[in-house]
Amino acid sequence: MTKLNRILFGLFLLAGPAVLASETGSEASERMSSSSDHAEGHAEEVKEAFNPAEVIMHHIADSHGWHLFDWNDHPVSIPLPVILYTEEGLVVFSSSAFHHDQEGTHVVEAGGQRFVNIHEKIYYASDVANAHGVYAEMDEETHAVANQSPWDISITKNVASLLFGAVLILWLFLSTARSYKKNPNSSPKGLRGFVEPLVVFVRDDIAKNNIGPHYARFVPMLLTIFFFIWINNLMGLIPFFPGGANVTGNIAVTMVLALVTFVVTNVNGNKHYWSHIFWMPGLPVAVKPLLAIVEFIGIFTKPFSLMIRLFANITAGHIIVLSLVSLVFIFETVWVSPASVLLTLFISILELLVAALQAYIFTLLTALYIGAAMHEEHH
Amino acid sequence: MGIVTPGFGLIFWTTLTFFLLLFLLAKFAWKPILKAVQDREGAIDLALKAAEAAKAEMASLQSNNEQLLKQTREEREQILKEARVLRDKTIADAKTAASEEAAKVLESARIQINNEKMAAMTEVKNQVAQLAIDMSERILRAELKDAAAQKAMVDRAMQDVKLN
Numbered sequence: 001m002t003k004l005n006r007i008l009f010g011l012f013l014l015a016g017p018a019v020l021a022s023e024t025g026s027e028a029s030e031r032m033s034s035s036s037d038h039a040e041g042h043a044e045e046v047k048e049a050f051n052p053a054e055v056i057m058h059h060i061a062d063s064h065g066w067h068l069f070d071w072n073d074h075p076v077s078i079p080l081p082v083i084l085y086t087e088e089g090l091v092v093f094s095s096s097a098f099h100h101d102q103e104g105t106h107v108v109e110a111g112g113q114r115f116v117n118i119h120e121k122i123y124y125a126s127d128v129a130n131a132h133g134v135y136a137e138m139d140e141e142t143h144a145v146a147n148q149s150p151w152d153i154s155i156t157k158n159v160a161s162l163l164f165g166a167v168l169i170l171w172l173f174l175s176t177a178r179s180y181k182k183n184p185n186s187s188p189k190g191l192r193g194f195v196e197p198l199v200v201f202v203r204d205d206i207a208k209n210n211i212g213p214h215y216a217r218f219v220p221m222l223l224t225i226f227f228f229i230w231i232n233n234l235m236g237l238i239p240f241f242p243g244g245a246n247v248t249g250n251i252a253v254t255m256v257l258a259l260v261t262f263v264v265t266n267v268n269g270n271k272h273y274w275s276h277i278f279w280m281p282g283l284p285v286a287v288k289p290l291l292a293i294v295e296f297i298g299i300f301t302k303p304f305s306l307m308i309r310l311f312a313n314i315t316a317g318h319i320i321v322l323s324l325v326s327l328v329f330i331f332e333t334v335w336v337s338p339a340s341v342l343l344t345l346f347i348s349i350l351e352l353l354v355a356a357l358q359a360y361i362f363t364l365l366t367a368l369y370i371g372a373a374m375h376e377e378h379h
Numbered sequence: 380m381g382i383v384t385p386g387f388g389l390i391f392w393t394t395l396t397f398f399l400l401l402f403l404l405a406k407f408a409w410k411p412i413l414k415a416v417q418d419r420e421g422a423i424d425l426a427l428k429a430a431e432a433a434k435a436e437m438a439s440l441q442s443n444n445e446q447l448l449k450q451t452r453e454e455r456e457q458i459l460k461e462a463r464v465l466r467d468k469t470i471a472d473a474k475t476a477a478s479e480e481a482a483k484v485l486e487s488a489r490i491q492i493n494n495e496k497m498a499a500m501t502e503v504k505n506q507v508a509q510l511a512i513d514m515s516e517r518i519l520r521a522e523l524k525d526a527a528a529q530k531a532m533v534d535r536a537m538q539d540v541k542l543n
Contacts, residue, residue: 153391154388155392163396170404170408173404174408177412184418196412199409199412221405253389253393256393257397
């Protein structure tokens with residue numbers, strides 16, 4: 001129970017302000033992974049022991065196969081292609097080749113090379129297994145793997161979900177665009193009635209209001225960011241295939257989006273913007289270098305906060321939903337299920353709001369940063 | 380993989396997917412959608428403006444009509460008034476003329492009557508005078524046949540004339 005309390009405490013911190021979450025998030029993850037390591041030790045002794053942290057962390061993280069459910073203690077997954085860029089070129093094989101092994105005990109031979117999967121990271125396998133049957137050199141204390149890794153560009157669960165999302169977005173908006181081409185001047189109905197208010201909202205309330213007169217150039221980018229985040233957020237809330245992956249709660253995804261904002265903002269920064277960063281006008285000369293340092297750091301913290309905010313919010317949502325579902329298994333009684341289901345329903349509805357809200361916030365802040373970078377001097 | 384360590388593969392695929400999406404959507408979705416929305420906004424603005432103009436025109440037309448109607452009514456009123464005045468004047472004039480004529484006729488009649496009367500009177504007077512003269516002549520002739528009578532008469536006359 002104390003462990004559960006600690007996890008829940010961590011969850012609530014994650015759900016809190018983004019800056020806080022960025023710190024506690026990493027701590028919580030370390031804590032959880034270490035606790036899951038302990039649980040593995042126990043798992044051999046008590047087979048039935050349920051470890052919610054392990055389940056949740058496994059879900060939050062990316063994986064090479066798409067795990068659907070367990071059948072008679074045997075995991076059932078959709079195999080996904082593993083694509084590795086090795087020293088000897090591209091190597092492709094199915095994730096089912098690992099036979100659900102994530103401990104490095106099963107070696108896959110492909111393209112004349114040998115690979116192991118240790119906690120969903122793929123390494124070149126050692127020639128012989130160590131004392132624990134793992135084909136890798138591991139530090140006894142930290143469990144750090146000394147083996148080399150190939151460049152891993154596998155279609156993982158998150159990548160697959162990302163591609164599903166992309167297809168969904170393309171279908172949604174290309175078919176809408178087609179209907180516009182067919183009858184250009186009719187009132188919005190059907191898909192158009194759904195899409196048009198959102199498009200107009202992004203254009204007018206996000207782009208026009210925050211960027212200023214030269215907003216039109218950025219509308220396609222903002223629209224893409226908005227719908228990319230929103231649709232992927234929503235897909236993450238669907239509990240079964242092809243939803244349920246934690247795409248927008250993955251820091252790699254949010255990092256790419258934040259980098260887009262970072263690059264677009266700074267590429268469009270005008271003289272006024274840069275002068276306010278490196279030589280703030282209207283201040284004593286002694287203060288200017290000091291402020292320049294602060295402002296320069298600010299260039300990076302802005303997109304960094306975007307990255308952390310989206311990641312923390314979506315991950316927190318997934319963790320809360322899974323924790324509430326896990327209550328049934330933690331208490332090992334079906335009688336807790338009404339509370340569990342009702343709470344999950346409540347949080348899921350909240351997450352629907354969060355999904356839209358985070359997409360809106362990310363897009364809005366992107367527009368704000370671009371607007372600030374393009375702001376003309378008039379004072 | 381720690382959840383706060385970005386994985387290379389996902390970065391790769393996210394970048395690829397995002398930019399592919401951005402390209403495809405910008406070219407084939409956002410452009411036509413935004414253009415259509417803008418066009419329709421333009422059309423709606425235009426239609427609203429046209430409606431506004433039509434309304435204004437209608438209003439001005441109506442006010443014109445009213446003006447015209449009012450003017451016509453005033454003109455009619457004016458014409459009627461003029462007619463009435465003319466009628467009154469004509470009647471009055473006629474009356475005046477008639478009465479003047481009547482007066483004139485009366486006057487001339489009176490003058491003629493007067494003249495006739497005067498002439499008649501003069502004639503009567505003349506005849507009476509003639510008659511008186513004739514009578515007096517005969518009486519005088521008869522009375523003054525002798526000298527005594529003539530003398531008596533002078534005496535009587537002399538008595539009437541009292542000399543102071």
